[in-house]
Amino acid sequence: MRTPRPTGQDLKLLDPDGSFRARLDADRQAIAQLSDSGRLEDLARIVHGLAGAAGTFGYAEVGNIAIELDDRFVAGEPVRAADVARLLAALEQALGLPGKSA
Amino acid sequence: MTLDYGHAEGFAAASREHLEPIAAQARILVVEDDDNIAALLGRELRGLGHTVDTVRYAEDALFAARANDYTLMIVDLGLPDGDGLDLVREMRRRTVEAPILMLTARRRVEDRVMGLTSGADDYLVKPFAVPEMRARVTALLRRPSRLRGHRIAIANMVVDADALEAIVDGVSLALPRKQFQLLELLARRKNHMTPKRMVEEALYGFDDDVTANSIEAQISKLRRALKAAGAGVALETRRGIGYRLVGAGGAPN
Incomplete structure (x- = not known):
């Protein structure tokens, strides 16, 4: 079953003070920096947090990509730059900043 | 892998207008180091009329459990100062009887089984839909063994x-x-x-x-x-x- 896209009202109910949205933006910037620097351990920690939380707050696409990457980190499989770019693109889309990492 | 963790009605049901009645007000301990998840749990559970305490560390959870008589605990598995599995085992060793709902991003079947065998009563995988979390909490609070004189x-x-x-x-x-x-x-x-x-x-x-x-x-x-x-x-x-x-x-x- 396809995960439905939550409405703006749904997101407001789940994140009334916007703190999760602010975190998404902070995570987006951190992921961009870490992927450049190659600090995979820190990157894995942020991705793990997003894998657990993003879907809960209604950011389905971000959550699904983060889960995919988190599974690879846990399994010790390589995470490619293109995968991180997909996550960044989903974050930008969620934050209304399309096209930055495209 | 694509997880289906929330239906349209699930998101909409986050509204206070859709809250289901519950058996009784409870005092709940939330052990969670993700500030956003902790805040969400606190907000939702308080909305159901419960009193909620939130701690980030396993050590603080043990202290809180010793000082208070909790009706229910929600424990995240990945804590900064230890594994939630060890925390649950220690709680049970100390004869803490409150039902425990484990919360984790670990999705493998063996992780879920290990969580339940360590002493947890139920297991909720992150990401979770808020209505499912509420339903699991309500179900745990409804269990006959937990009922007090009414x-x-x-x-x-x-x-x-x-x-x-x-x-x-x-x-x-x-x-x-x-x-x-x-x-x-x-x-x-x-x-x-x-x-x-x-x-x-x-x-x-x-x-x-x-x-x-x-x-x-x-x-x-x-x-x-x-x-x-x-x-x-x-x-x-x-x-x-x-x-x-x-x-x-x-x-x-």
């Missing part, structure tokens, strides 16, 4: 913990949530002195702003409400000690 009679009054209702001479007495929690606590301990600190712990969470007069104000309002309803009880105050609910005239009921 109807407490004292003089001409019955305190019904299931219906969240006090009845005086067959007539329902409408009390605000805090006053009902206070009445239920005092009724459970009828004829016994209840220390002020116990009242404070039962009514307020760690993060609640409690002033020196908060408890006295609630006691005063409850006393007036009971008197107005014609309840044959007396709510006694002993300065510096606490409070006691007795049948009118002080006779044990």
Whole structure:
């Protein structure tokens, strides 16, 4: 079953003070920096947090990509730059900043 | 892999308008180091009328569990100072009997099985849909082994913990949530002195702003409400000690 896209009202109910949205933006910037620097351990920690939380707050696409990457980190499989770019693109889309990492 | 963790109605059901009734108000400990998830859990559970304490560390959770009688605990597995599995095992070793709902981003079947065999009563995988979390909490609180006495009679009054209702001479007495929690606590301990600190712990969470007069104000309002309803009880105050609910005239009921 396809995960439905939550409405703006749904997101407001789940994140009334916007703190999760602010975190998404902070995570987006951190992921961009870490992927450049190659600090995979820190990157894995942020991705793990997003894998657990993003879907809960209604950011389905971000959550699904983060889960995919988190599974690879846990399994010790390589995470490619293109995968991180997909996550960044989903974050930008969620934050209304399309096209930055495209 | 694409997870389906929320249907359209699931998101919409996050609205307060869709809250399901629950059996009783509970004191819940949330052990979660993700600030956003912790805040969400606290908000939702308080919205259901529960008192919620939130801690980030396993060590703080053990301390809180020792100091308070929790009805339910929600424990995240990945804590900064240890594994939630070890925390749950330690809780059980210390004979903490409250049901435990494990919360984790670990999605493998073997992780879920290990969580349940370590002493947890249920397991919720992140990301989760809020209505599912609420339903699991409600189900855990509904379990027969966790039920306490539900109807407490004292003089001409019955305190019904299931219906969240006090009845005086067959007539329902409408009390605000805090006053009902206070009445239920005092009724459970009828004829016994209840220390002020116990009242404070039962009514307020760690993060609640409690002033020196908060408890006295609630006691005063409850006393007036009971008197107005014609309840044959007396709510006694002993300065510096606490409070006691007795049948009118002080006779044990």
